[in-house]
Amino acid sequence: MFQGGLEMNRPQFLAELNQYLTFFTPEVRTAIMASYTQRFDDAGEEGEGGLIVELGTPMRVAIGLKRRQEAGDDFSELFDAAGEAPDYRVETETPESLAQEQPDETGCEPGGADELSDDLAADDAPTDDAAPETDTQAAPAAVQPAPRKLSGGRIVGGVLGSIVVVAFALCIAAAGALCLTAAGCFIMAGLKTLLTLTDALYLFAGGLVLGGVGLLAVWFAIWAAVSLVTKLFRPASADGQGV
């Protein structure tokens, strides 16, 4: 199975999936990895490719599991009757090395999160005898977005548009500031004329309403300027990537 040009096999799939499951507890993570390992075991070597095609990319699997967790799923079906996660060991070796090491494998003890973390830390380090690991390390790196470059024309367009947007936002902000100033003056005048209660209440009413309108106008100007300027430069960075 080709994933963006990279051929993926069982150890790579499981190792990459294990790296994406960091937001789960160690017990659930071990149980999930054991479940998927069992699925690969059931599929066998012949069905391995078809199973990888069916599951999709490890990232997609991890996203689906994350959504299940957010929906309230505790993955209890993965644990045995005793409520313990099955044994699982991160697969990074080739099938031949796994077959040679199998009599000596001790497996991962339930609750051995530290040992599993240590294994992962060791497995993450580049080793000479794990050729697929280089591809595994390259696969996550390929997922990361490449550095983006801006094209000159788009930059000029973005700057000109930003000037217009900022000028428009400044006008709205000035009107809002004027309203806030008027609100302050009205409220101060109301405090000075408390002897005439009705006049003071009218002044307070005008001041409070103007204050609310002014605050809304000022914040709208700030939000509009930031949002529009950001959007002006975002398509520029996306187009510049292909240049």
Place this chain on the structure above:
Amino acid sequence: MKKVWKVIWIIVIVLCVAGVACGAAAYFMGGQPDALYQNSVAAPVLELFDPTAMWSRLAAFFGW
């Protein structure tokens, strides 16, 4: 941004409701908005922020 918008909206609504409440209270107490221009403290402020007067000042400033 969404949280800031929520806070802003709450503050604006509270200010407007308080302002309307003050205006309604003054109205039901028998106050007249026109009487504000006879108030020695309120009259200068009202003249300063009168929309017609502000527009005239802007026009004079820009020479329209």
